[in-house]
Amino acid sequence: MSKRYSINEVAKIFNITTNKLRFYEKKGLIKSLRDNTNNYRYYSKEHLVRIQTILMYRVLDFSIEDIQQVIDENYKDNILNHFYKQWEVVNDEMHRLRLLKDSIEELMDAMYESDDEKYVDKIIESAQRINKVNNIKDNWKDKWDFDNWAKTYDISIRKDIGSLKIYKNYDEILQTVYKKSTENIQKDVSSIKVMDIGVGTGNLSEKYLNKGYNIVGIDQSREMLNTAKHKFPNLKVRLGEFLKIPFDNSEFDIIVSTYAFHHLNDTEKNLAIKEMMRVLKYDGRIVIGDLMFENNVKREELMREFTKDQIEEIEDEYYSNIEKLETEFNKYGKRLVKYKIDKLNFVICVQ
Ligand SMILES: C[S@@+](CC[C@H](N)C(=O)[O-])C[C@H]1O[C@@H](n2cnc3c(N)ncnc32)[C@H](O)[C@@H]1O
Incomplete structure (x- = not known):
């Protein structure tokens, strides 16, 4: 009994x-x-x-x-899903409170540093900014239904469906991200904390896992996490999003991501960069392999070459503009180096 x-x-x-x-x-x-x-x-x-x-x-x-x-x-959900739900609620609350704390800090400074009229303006400005950021963070939605794709993902990327054949250099992209992110590492790898955002079915994480890195994969899709965990039982996985990374400040030495960043628009990308910088250690590195254009001029040039189907495929997502990413990362004192894999796939290293 x-x-x-x-x-x-x-x-x-x-x-x-x-x-x-x-x-x-x-x-x-x-x-x-x-x-x-x-x-x-x-x-x-x-x-x-x-x-x-x-x-x-x-x-x-x-x-x-x-x-x-x-x-x-949630009655019919299994217990794990129930915990996922709790994890999400707690994480959302932590993010809301963190934002609130930053804003209170800002207001206290404003009280000391501005005259009466200015600090009232600052209070209004800050309240508006916080609401806007909270709205953006709360409103990101998975329009692509990754939960449904999880079970067939590995097969479909090998078939390279889609008119742009964006997965044709999949292995090279993952290998470049791994190589660039681990270059010149002198320490014992088990002490190096790595996070793979948008881990999917775990193909990139596998490389770090095999070499003994302390890696955790996060993804907004529970089914992707379940698949990754099924394939790699030793991989730690957590439910999480680019915009609300479920970890404390300065926890990671390395942040990596492949084929995931283009699910955020430009405004969301800037908030995601802020989030990655928050959880990255001072001397940490970020390496992203994804669909990108070098700049607007290159984008226009390439768009002229593509067919209607290909343009539709591109416009269904948010390919990055590397120049814009570089400007954003520079604000945090980081330098960006890019590696071109093919027409649309780049690996960027930020250090
Ligand atoms: C195309 S798959 C790539 C998976 C894996 N990184 C790879 O290279 O095979 C995109 C993954 O990113 C995840 N994703 C998309 N947007 C995300 C977001 N805002 N936060 C976290 N994960 C996200 C999806 O759920 C999906 O698992």
């Missing part, structure tokens, strides 16, 4: 009162089981997961009704 827990044991595990458990039961959030002999309440391991979830949402100030809704919506 699987382990069962008394109400006192559960209360002790979560450091709450037994009354709180009865209250949640009365509100319909949990339904304990009853012992046939003495009619005492008891709880299973599944109950413990549910209680942990309820308590986490309570910490985040969700009302009982809201919790009921979230839990019921």
Whole structure:
């Protein structure tokens, strides 16, 4: 028989009162089981997961009704999906608070440094900016449905579907990113923290994993993460986005990404660069392999060569303008070097 827990044991595990458990039961959030002999309440391991979830949402100030809704919506989800949901809520909240903290800091400086009229302007300006950034971060959506693509991704890139044949140099791009990001590394690689953003099915991460780097792959698609984890059980994966990287400041020595950055428009890219710079160590490096044009003039030139189908394919995404990326990275004191792989694929190294 699987382990069962008394109400006192559960209360002790979560450091709450037994009354709180009865209250949640009365509100319909949990339904304990009853012992046939003495009619005492008891709880299973599944109950413990549910209680942990309820308590986490309570910490985040969700009302009982809201919790009921979230839990019921996810009723059929497996437990991992439930944790993913919690991870997302906590991460979103951390990002919102970080932004708020930065803005309060800015306002305190403004109070010291400006005269009365100017600081009022600064407060308004800062509130508007924060709202705008929050909106951009909250509104990024996966229009390409990567969850649906996860299971067939590896096969379809080998077939190189699409009119532009953007995957024809896939292996070379991944290898160049790996080589450039690990060049001249003197330290023991197991102490080097690497993050692969938009890890997909894990093909780039595999290279670091094989050499013993401390790598984590993040992706906004749970199905991609599941596939990557299935292929490489030792790979650490986390749900995460370019715009809300789920890690602390200055954690990574190396940030890499392939075929993912072009799912962000220019404004989003600048915020993503800010996010990458936040989690990158002072002397860290960023290496991105992706679809890019060198500048607007080159873009126009190439667009004239493409067929209607090819242009449509390009316009469905947001190929980078390397000059613009360079200007943005320069703002953080970083230098960008580019390597051309083919007409549309480049690897950029930022250090
Ligand atoms: C075309 S696949 C590339 C996968 C892998 N990097 C590779 O080279 O094979 C793009 C991946 O980026 C992820 N992605 C797209 N936009 C993202 C974003 N804003 N944040 C995190 N991941 C993103 C997708 O979910 C998908 O797994």
